[in-house]
Amino acid sequence: ERLPALLCAMPKAELHMHIEGSLEPELIFALAQRNGVALPYADVEALRRAYAFTNLQSFLDIYYAGASVLLKEQDFYDMAWAYLERAAADNVVRTEMFFDPQTHTARGVDIQVVIEGLHRACVDAEAKLGVSAALILCFLRHLSEEEAFETLEQALPYATKFIGVGLDSSEVGHPPEKFAKVFARCRELGLHLVAHAGEEGPPAYVWSALDVLKVERVDHGVQSAKDPVLMARLAKDRIPLTVCPLSNLKLCVFPDLKQHNLKTLLDAGLVATVNSDDPAYFGGYMNENFLQTFAATGLTAQHAWQLAANSFEGSFIDDAAKARYI
Ligand code: HPA
Ligand code: ZN
Numbered sequence: 001e002r003l004p005a006l007l008c009a010m011p012k013a014e015l016h017m018h019i020e021g022s023l024e025p026e027l028i029f030a031l032a033q034r035n036g037v038a039l040p041y042a043d044v045e046a047l048r049r050a051y052a053f054t055n056l057q058s059f060l061d062i063y064y065a066g067a068s069v070l071l072k073e074q075d076f077y078d079m080a081w082a083y084l085e086r087a088a089a090d091n092v093v094r095t096e097m098f099f100d101p102q103t104h105t106a107r108g109v110d111i112q113v114v115i116e117g118l119h120r121a122c123v124d125a126e127a128k129l130g131v132s133a134a135l136i137l138c139f140l141r142h143l144s145e146e147e148a149f150e151t152l153e154q155a156l157p158y159a160t161k162f163i164g165v166g167l168d169s170s171e172v173g174h175p176p177e178k179f180a181k182v183f184a185r186c187r188e189l190g191l192h193l194v195a196h197a198g199e200e201g202p203p204a205y206v207w208s209a210l211d212v213l214k215v216e217r218v219d220h221g222v223q224s225a226k227d228p229v230l231m232a233r234l235a236k237d238r239i240p241l242t243v244c245p246l247s248n249l250k251l252c253v254f255p256d257l258k259q260h261n262l263k264t265l266l267d268a269g270l271v272a273t274v275n276s277d278d279p280a281y282f283g284g285y286m287n288e289n290f291l292q293t294f295a296a297t298g299l300t301a302q303h304a305w306q307l308a309a310n311s312f313e314g315s316f317i318d319d320a321a322k323a324r325y326i
Contacts, residue, residue, distance in 0.1 A: 006304055007290040011325065013094035013311035014087060014275055014286055016219050016242035018138070018168065019118060020067045020100055021278025022083035031069035031078070040065065051281055056200050056251050057170055063281060067103050076117025084125040084133060086279075090286040093325075094132045094315050097122075098166055101151055102140045111154045119161040134316065135162040136194065139182065141174040148182045156189075163316055164192025166219065167209075171201040176209040183213040192316050194242075196220055200253065203227035210239065217242060217314055222253065225261045231268050240271040240314030245293040246284045247277035257296035266303055273311045 023031075025044040032039050041047040047066075053059040070076060080097070087095050097118070104114050115135070122133035137155055139148040155162070165186045167179055176183075176195050183193055197209040199220035206224050209215045210233070221241035224230045234241065245260050247253075254260045265272040274293065279285045284292065290307075293299065312325040 003294060003301055003304070004291055006301060007294060008287045009091060010304060010308045011091050011093045012286060012308050013096075013273075013315045013317075013325075014092045015096050015217065015240065015273055015311060015314055016098070016244055016275035016277055017083070017095065018063075018098045018100065018278050019080055019083060020070075020103065021063060021282075022086075022280050023066050023069075023079055024082070024280045027079065027082060028066050028069055031075050035069060035071045035075070037069045037071070039069070051250075053251055053281075059251055059278070059281060060169060063278065064103055067100075068107065070104060071107075071109060071113075073113045073117035073120075076114055077121045080118050080121035080133075081124065083279075084121060084129060084131055086285050088125075088129040088131050092131060092286055094312070094317060096134050096136055096163070096316060098136050098138045098168065099162075100138050100140060100168065101155065102143060102147065105151065105154065111151070112158065115155065115158040115161050119158075132317065132321075136164045136166050136192070137162045138166040138168040139179060140169040141167050141178065141196075142170040145179050145182055148179060149185070152182060152186065159189070159191075162191075164194060166193075167195035167197075167213075168219070171196060171199055171205065175201070175205050176215075177212045180212050183215075187214060192216055194219055198223035199248075200251075203230050206230055206234075210237075216240075216316075220244060220248075222248060222261055222265070225264055231270070234271075235269040238271050238313070240273060240310065241265060242275050242314070243272050244275045244277035244282075244289070246282045246289050250282045257292060260293065260297055262293060263297050263299055263303070266299075266306060271310045271314055272307070273314055274307050 025047045125131040125133045194217045195209040196219040198206040217240040
């Protein structure tokens with residue numbers, strides 16, 4: 001069968017992954033031991049058994065617990081390096097990685113430790129793996145806009161080490177417009193802007209991500225299919241949707257992969273992409289997302305080519321670099 005080989009071999013960009021979501025159970029336990037952190041799970045198997053999610057919040061509770069083992073700059077480096085090696089194996093040639101500084105600063109870890117460790121892995125990835133890697137700082141939307149401003153302030157001395165900001169964590173009840181002022185400030189600073197919207201939340205959240213926050217991409221965005229006027233807007237403005245099929249499956253956004261709407265989004269002319277979101281928790285890195293989604297939904301080689309092209313079009317590499325890939 002040639003389609004699976006094409007899916008694996010084709011160069012691709014990953015535009016939606018949370019680096020804390022790449023922490024495999026084995027690395028969580030190794031870092032817990034190295035740092036003397038106690039975990040509420042007896043062993044790797046017990047932790048993995050807890051990965052039975054019913055919605056976004058049931059995942060986030062375990063994801064934040066897993067991140068509690070990260071204390072030193074080397075921990076952040078080791079986590080990112082493990083992901084970057086795995087991404088290279090899937091022929092990811094460009095990745096734009098989210099990180100959640102507030103998950104760490106809330107535990108007393110300095111933001112410098114977080115950013116320097118992750119950034120050093122990005123620099124090494126270019127030199128040693130041929131993977132172009134960049135960082136996007138995410139604000140936690142269950143916290144206040146004032147706390148987002150404090151985080152931005154703490155991060156600005158390291159502003160050359162991240163390319164943009166995003167918005168993640170618990171979506172419903174925390175609409176994009178809650179962060180209107182801090183996104184306006186980030187826009188003035190020349191940062192790229194993205195936000196999670198329409199994962200579990202309604203099309204109205206995608207509209208406000210576009211019109212209030214003025215984001216360049218929408219993370220997930222799959223609920224947009226419920227609003228034909230929004231679908232037309234996303235197509236007309238070529239706003240990329242960073243879709244995460246295995247994440248959507250594991251968090252019960254769709255009851256099974258056969259029901260996933262990726263094909264609907266692509267066939268409507270949207271710039272949809274495939275991404276892994278939190279690969280250590282959702283059962284697959286990039287190629288596993290491609291293989292399982294194509295097997296379940298009957299996408300074709302033409303769709304594969306489109307998804308690869310979309311991933312580079314939607315990325316924040318410069319136009320000359322895009323021209324080399326598309
Ligand atoms: N949605 C919201 N917040 C997140 C996610 C997600 O899929 N992954 C990590 N934080
Ligand atoms: Zn996400």
